[in-house]
Amino acid sequence: MKLSTRMVVVLTSIGLLSGSFLATVGHLTKERIALNKQREIEEAIIQVVPGTVSSQRLYEERDLSVYGGKNEEGNLVGFAIHASGIGFQDKITLMLGTNTSLERTNRLAILDQKETPGLGAKITDRDSFLKYWENRDCSGTISLRKPAVSAAEKLLPSEINTITGATISSEAVLSIVNSSLEQVREIIKEGKLSSEAQDVN
Amino acid sequence: MTNNTFILQSSPHFKDKDSVPKIMYAVIASLAPVVAASLYFFRFKALALLLSCIAACLVTEALFLWLRKKPLHSLRDGSAVITGILLAMTLPPSLSLELAIIGAVVATAIGKQVFGGLGYNIFNPALVGRAFLQTAFPVAMTTWIPPATLKIQTATFATPLGNLRFQDAIAEGTLTPLKDLFIGNVGGCLGETSAFVLILGGLFLLSRRVIDWRIPLGILLSLTAFTGAFWLANPEKYASPLFHILAGGLLIGAFFMATDMVTSPITPLGTWIYALGIGIVIGLIRLFGGFAEGVMYSILFMNAFVPLLNRYTRPRILGERSKG
Amino acid sequence: MEVLLSIITMGVMGFLFSLGLVIAYRKLRVYEDPKIEQVAKILPQANCGACGYAGCRAFAEAVVKGETTPSSCPVSDAEGVKQIAEILGVSAADVVKKVARLHCRGTHEAAKNSGTYIGISTCDAAHLIGGNKQCSYGCLHFGDCARACLFDAIYMNEEGLPAVIEDKCTACGKCVEACPRNLFELHPVSQGIIVFCRSKDRGPVSRKVCKNACIACGICSRACPEAIVIENNLAKITNYKKIDPEKIPEIEKCPTGAIGRLKKEDER
Amino acid sequence: MELVAIFISAILINNFVLYYFLGICPFLGVSKKIDSAFSMGLAVTFVMTITAVVSWVINHWILIPHELDYLKIVSFILVIASLVQLVEMFIRKISPPLYQALGIYLPLITTNCAIMGLALLAALRDYGFAETVIFGFGSGLGFTLAIIIMAAIREQLDLADVPAPLKGPAIALIVAGIMALAFMGFVGMIK
Amino acid sequence: MSTKAAGQEFIKGLWDENPVFRQLLGLCPTLAVTGAVINGLAMGLATTFVLIFSSLVVSSIKKLIPSQVRIASYIVIIATFVTVADRFLAAFFPPISKSLGPYIPLIVVNCIILGRQEAYSSKNTVGRSLMDALGMSAGFVLALLILSAIREILGAGTFFGYQVMGAWFEPWIIMILPPGAFITLGILLALALQIERRTKSRK
Amino acid sequence: MKVKTFAHGIHPPELKDFTAEKAIESLPPPEKVMIPLLQHFGKPAKPLVQKGDQVHLGQKIGERQTLFSASVHSSVSGKVISVDNYNHPGGNPIPAVSITNDGQDLPFSDKEETKNPFSFSPEEIRQKVKEAGVVGLGGAAFPTAVKLSPPKDKPIETIIINGCECEPLLTSDYRLMLEAPEDILKGAELARIATGAKRIIVGIEDNKKKAFEIFQDKIQNFAGEVALLKTKYPQGAEKNLIYALLRREVPTGGLPFDVGVVVQNVGTAKAIWEAVSKGKPLYERVISVSGQGIMEPKNLLVRIGTPFKNVVEFCGGLKEDADILVMGGPMMGIVQWSLDVPVVKGTSGILAWAAPRPSLEYPCIRCGRCVENCPMTLVPTQLARYVKFDDLTAAEKWGVLDCVECGCCQYICPSKIPLVHWMRVGKNRIITLKQKKSA
Ligand SMILES: Cc1cc2nc3c(=O)[nH]c(=O)nc-3n(C[C@H](O)[C@H](O)[C@H](O)COP(=O)(O)O)c2cc1C
Ligand SMILES: Cc1cc2nc3c(=O)[nH]c(=O)nc-3n(C[C@H](O)[C@H](O)[C@H](O)COP(=O)(O)O)c2cc1C
Ligand SMILES: Cc1cc2nc3c(=O)[nH]c(=O)nc-3n(C[C@H](O)[C@H](O)[C@H](O)COP(=O)(O)O)c2cc1C
Ligand SMILES: Cc1cc2nc3c(=O)[nH]c(=O)nc-3n(C[C@H](O)[C@H](O)[C@H](O)CO)c2cc1C
Ligand code: SF4
């Protein structure tokens, strides 16, 4: 065989072999990976919209998705807003649960962040920062309380305590929440929230 | 006729009396009012931090000299003491001594000795130590206590710049008055609170020609221009250049730290670029960055450019035709 | 379907890629004589430049192209030269092993200092201001030669003079170049008699500044006039080959020891 | 996120070398002399920008529509490798001086994680076309900035009394560490 | 191949030819994923997997591949195994996959792997290549473990996620961040060089 | 009057009081002179005499060999006792003619010049200067005849007479300016004629006001002016002087010719006058013997070839604590380790003092003072580092060859780094390398 032909043949066949091998592997893992992703979302929805049994994706664009959580009867119990934005150093992705009228928050979950450990990373702290987000008034914009107050009762209904030493991260979370709420209201007003939403599972 | 034995050396045979230790001790002398002010405002805490930083710097330096089998007399050149003093002067008064010592060790070891010791380091050692601490212990390094002279009891206390950046001080009308900034009756790092003593020390260094006047001048000019532009455009949102000059570590940085000869350019043009660059970066960080204060970062950032600046700003040799 | 698609994609990519490579291979191949690589492997890789080329690789290219001969590498030993010659299919020229020799015995003790030297501790720097020795011709003791030697063949002995370790010296000549006073010269290893002085001062002067200086008394040249003459107040060996071994004891009667065979401390 | 923000962030804040640790090999290997560092920086910027374009095209025109996600790694690396080769040949043909300046660095870049990392990060972040290109170009500039500063510092350190075991890569890494510290000052600037 | 020789093939990767400390290869992942020991270990194992299988494949089909397309073929082979590793982690260990981010796919450009194929597998028998790959991987894993242990213990006070430092200990956050990674690796390299110089001068 | 100057430079202590007010005395000719055959910049002269020959005062004993060379003349009458290597204040032994003085000072030729010197043609002037072996007395000892023969394509416009004497301690030029202003100006006028220049400028530092006033008075008869210069070192360095007076920059690697200027020292000007008007060869010169280590500092007219020993003894000898002996000025002079060296044409002074204990050398702290003060606007610290680490290409690129070795950088350096020594080592290495390459 001529050298050039051999080159072509060898590399092509390696490509073919690799392709088929990968296709198999890809095929075998595809579902599981999709499942993992979906489970992550689902768990987050269940966490931020208590009472959810099944959920549906109602809207999707980059950096913003809206899910609807339904209870056993199939009634909508709240929205789960999946949004992201830039934090102190890198992207923060979160999921916010609200009631059906978008007036009160249920809970907040941080799905992904690369903030400074021990500082900005406190936004994932369930016992402090995330706790302030439970059951807040979000009919207007939510604001930060600076400096933080020790007793949570002193906060206004639409206020969140700032993390001491991590104002930037706190503000980042706040602005992601506020702007996504704003967008979702806009979307609802324009009637773009899909009615025949796909089931998440 | 004569039994004199003579010295053999290359010309010149006259030499100026100034020497490295003399320069270093002049800097230490100029820091005396700054140290005194820090002792006055922060009392015992300042003394403890100061002494432990100096001691840790000297011990680390001695250790390296011993490891590298170098004569110990260079401990006496005063540069390690300056590093210790300046590091201490840039620490928050509430910092624990262990952390301060870690900072001093890092300053001397990573900031200076790994490069070969005095004269060879690229980055300002004291600031390397401080930056290390700030990144390693961000909470401890941004927790402030009020000066002893204020006689107030609060758990958290903001520095004038923190107040400006994170507490919306202008909108709330709680911006620190310039007079307090000038005298030093404010929170902040040990040595940065009183603008008055810093200017005193700086003028002393300028008059002794120890530091290059271009550096403080360049920093002040570019910072004034930068912050001034925003202030003029929107005084409701941005503080005045004078506030920016008097608040925070600007003066100690401009007079004592950016001027460190080892880590600043040797050519006049390079020095200008370096100084103007520092001012601009400080402005950027203070106005738009994630930190209230940017002096440390901007000096370190521009330190990194110094070799490049030295290389590309070589003065034109007398009689050299300009290229092109 | 999906599997098929991926197989096709990969196959096509592999095909295209290999095609590209084939073209590249055809168009861009640069021929290099494999001998160059072989020769380069044998060379000592000291990259000292003594051969006159920019490093061993350049020398290898030159040898293969026939611009120079294998034995022009002063560092390679006879074995190496032979190997290279075999690769090239030429015969190796005979190599005489040479070694660097110092022409000075101005030890700390023998040669007087002229003053207190303050300055850069290199020989060339000291030489620029006239040196730190009363003798203007002798060794300055700062060891530029030892630093220049890439093969660690020179060390500064306790008496302040450089000593050559014969086995390590490759006769590259770096020390010859480095010495500002030209005190080194390459001699065949077998070369027995050496003049250990370069002073052109008149006898009384040289005697005053250095105990071991040649004082041009002429004992050596009278002992062996066919090979040794006195020139510029200094003994000079005009023809090493003509030195009669029988006369060596006679030559070594030199009152200052400025001529003779190597002594123990001159080499290890 | 605006394009400007992506650009500045790629240069100063999320610098490829100093924040993502990508392209450390050329960063340490080719930073001994300013001139070669400069050429390397240019070559990387060039290839990064092109890679950004091409990887976006592959990802969005072939892989995503056909759900061939698992071919991403293989196809990116193959395409980048062949692309670099092509570019090399092309430059050699059209501009010998440019080839002189960049040529020897191009093959080095093929197996450099900065390039591959760029393609993967852009895909991971779901950037649009313009964003990807700006991201690629900015990251290249960020790399260039870092490597030039590093080269100037190392040229200076060649004339310094650095302790023997620290000479070379060790001191370069420590310098990179302090540079990373200094660059942290810009963090938080993009919101 | 004698067991002794095999042992040597293996041992050299640990120190004499340690890919990180001695050859300065694969520094990007070394720096990037060593913030936590678990990540370092996962990266090490993934690399090991890719290295071993690529070496096996390359050394067994080396005769078939013309040298002009060898790099390209190696890349395809390596990329295939990297994809396998990547998919596997994503499917079965999603949290690790997430925290390693793009660095698993980047194994494909890890210089260690291509370098070993070039320098070793393409010239040696299957058995020797296997031992070499094992040794190199062990060396790589070792380096990752040392670096990540230092970083995690100092940076978070934990080891494999378990608290090992007392409550008094204030974690050095810098160690988890990029500057800490660079400086620690720089110091480790210097130490390695110093040890090497010592042992050499003793010899 | 506005004082002219240039940027950079330093202010070392002047210390001119030792000898400024001391009139020039003649040193009695010694019993034996050793006249080196190389006392100038360039190639050594070829000896014209042998051991045993009888020579007269002013007789040519060494013939110039090439263009860049100068002839050498006997400074006494007597008998040649040897032609052999002899100590030279430059450092390394040089062939020298040793002559015993018979005390007669028999002149070699006594034909008095009758023609009006100003009516000589340029060529005649050059010839006479060449015959008289005149070299620059300002330091570099460059053959003056060469300086008076500018290339055709470089018209000369100005003759600058360098009366700066910016080196501390030295006062020989100052005394000459006070005692022989007319000879100097006449010499300058001859140089003007020889080069076809239009005018003469005499540059004098403002610490020599007396000389300045005398010259302002005398210059009336000549086509020229006197300029007052700031007292600063190195005001007398050619390139800086030209810049200070004319704001012209001599191109790097170029000569004053390139900007239409010839610079001559005051002593040289006087020597030109004497050579042309009296046919007197350069066999004696004025030197300052000064410094705290000399018993009685003096300005002396000394025969070339006189051993330093005789000169110093005439001035009362050395003090016991004197531990540095310098030929030339303290900034650029060359150290001597023995008094057994002859005065040469380039000897402007013999100085001795007790040097302070040398302070420790520190690493460069990059204070930039050397950069700020280098009159050539070089970057000395970087140059020294390049030389130290043997990066000669970089050193050359950064201009090490443009260094005039003035010593400002080393004077001012707080780290006490031997910067000038490094420059000299660097230049020497580069030049050796180049010679090797061209060979
Ligand atoms: C190394 C380092 C990391 C930091 N990381 C964060 C972070 O992740 N999130 C954050 O909001 N602030 C972080 N900060 C602090 C901010 O820069 C800024 O000082 C803080 O947000 C001000 O908040 P405060 O007013 O509550 O002190 C960090 C500071 C340092 C020195
Ligand atoms: C605002 C300003 C401040 C200055 N401050 C100083 C100073 O503190 N020290 C100084 O030496 N020169 C200072 N200068 C520069 C001097 O005015 C002068 O240009 C310089 O010292 C010239 O030095 P030289 O005459 O020794 O060459 C300053 C210039 C300006 C414009
Ligand atoms: C640093 C330096 C200082 C000098 N100072 C003087 C001086 O003070 N007076 C002087 O006549 N020449 C001085 N010279 C020499 C002049 O540059 C120049 O060579 C001389 O004036 C030319 O005249 P000549 O050929 O008659 O000696 C100095 C040279 C240098 C490099
Ligand atoms: C004007 C001046 C400023 C200095 N500033 C600093 C400083 O900011 N930080 C420091 O560690 N050392 C400083 N030093 C001391 C010394 O230069 C420093 O330790 C060197 O960088 C060590 O090589 C300073 C010295 C001088 C003369
Ligand atoms: S430098 Fe001299 S001693 Fe060393 S190997 Fe070369 S010739 Fe021999």
Ligand code: SF4
């Ligand atoms: S032989 Fe030459 S180079 Fe060697 S120490 Fe003596 S003077 Fe220096």
Ligand code: SF4
């Ligand atoms: S570098 Fe040369 S010209 Fe410049 S100050 Fe130093 S000695 Fe003078």
Ligand code: SF4
């Ligand atoms: S004057 Fe001395 S210490 Fe200052 S920069 Fe120059 S060489 Fe360095």
Ligand code: FES
């Ligand atoms: S491992 Fe990242 S460039 Fe080599």
